[in-house]
Amino acid sequence: MLSEKAKGLISSYKDYLSKNGIDKSLIVNEELMMISFFHKSYVSDLPYTIPDNERLEFLGDSILGCLIAKMLYLYFENVPESKLTLYKIALVREEMLAEVARDIFLDKMVFLGYGEEKTGGRNKDSILSDTLEALIGYIYLDIGADMAESFVKDKIFSKIENIKSANVKSYKTMVQEYSQKLYKDVPYYENYEHEFDEKGNIINYKCIVYINGEIFGEGYGTKKKMSNEEAAKNAYKKIQILNDLI
Incomplete structure (x- = not known):
């Protein structure tokens, strides 16, 4: 049975997702939701064993790439594959995902170990981008493909206008x-x-x-x-x- 403190923590994370367009009434697997925020450094500091978010990150990375490719294909009907590839690279690039993570205050929500916290882990692009991908993986698994697509479209694909005007590199x-x-x-x-x-x-x-x-x-x-x-x-x-x- 969960303590009142644990219940309050889960409730606050549900509220966080709700503020970012996720219908919290559709959340089923609260444990998986919380795991999506657990960096490996946090888990390694615990005296007991729980999963970190790396497996969800692995899944989220693939889902993100697929969804961005689909959106680019539908949005740019007459753009050649070579240009679409550059757009995709720019949208799923670590710096871009970290920027999105900061936009939605994900840097405030990730659980970090003592050492990572002390060395500025909340400001590291690699940790923020990985956590965002883990969150996408969680949304896809627990709430569904439609919600994952809506989240990616709203938070990441919406950056495409900035990408179009930039010098995109492979x-x-x-x-x-x-x-x-x-x-x-x-x-x-x-x-x-x-x-x-x-x-x-x-x-x-x-x-x-x-x-x-x-x-x-x-x-x-x-x-x-x-x-x-x-x-x-x-x-x-x-x-x-x-x-x-x-």
């Missing part, structure tokens, strides 16, 4: 800029034929991106271009983490 471009700035050299992409079907046809490629001789990311895709883009995206995530540590 992950490969940003990774190259980083490499040239720090090491006066360009990244190196190493491609492999990774998987084959029963007839020997290539069905999956693997790409590893190196910066200054160090592996910064790897990616997979049914085309070389896709594996390169995924590797660059993961390399950029590592760059962001390194920047957070500086």
Whole structure:
């Protein structure tokens, strides 16, 4: 049985979601709702074991990408795939998601461990963007796809007008800029034929991106271009983490 303190905490988080367009009367799994706010540093500090929000973040990342792709496809009927890809990159980029998280005061709601709190974790783009993705994953699982789409459209896709007027760059471009700035050299992409079907046809490629001789990311895709883009995206995530540590 929940204590009055626990009940009050859950109620306050329901109210928070309600203020951000989520119908709290539709919330069923209160435990999962709370987990979406639990950073791994918070969980690791507890004397007992509970889940953190990383699995929800994994789910939310995929859902967010799918929903943004759908909205771009429907919103820009005559825009080529290459431009849509750049728009998508800009909308799901860590800095953009962190900006949205701050807009909705998610930085005030995430549970952090003592060390992360002490070192300014609430201001880290990586933590805020990951928590936002975890929240999207929770909304999708517990309340439904329609509510998740409504939330993404209202809070994230609404930034598209700002994106259109900005100089949008691909992950490969940003990774190259980083490499040239720090090491006066360009990244190196190493491609492999990774998987084959029963007839020997290539069905999956693997790409590893190196910066200054160090592996910064790897990616997979049914085309070389896709594996390169995924590797660059993961390399950029590592760059962001390194920047957070500086």
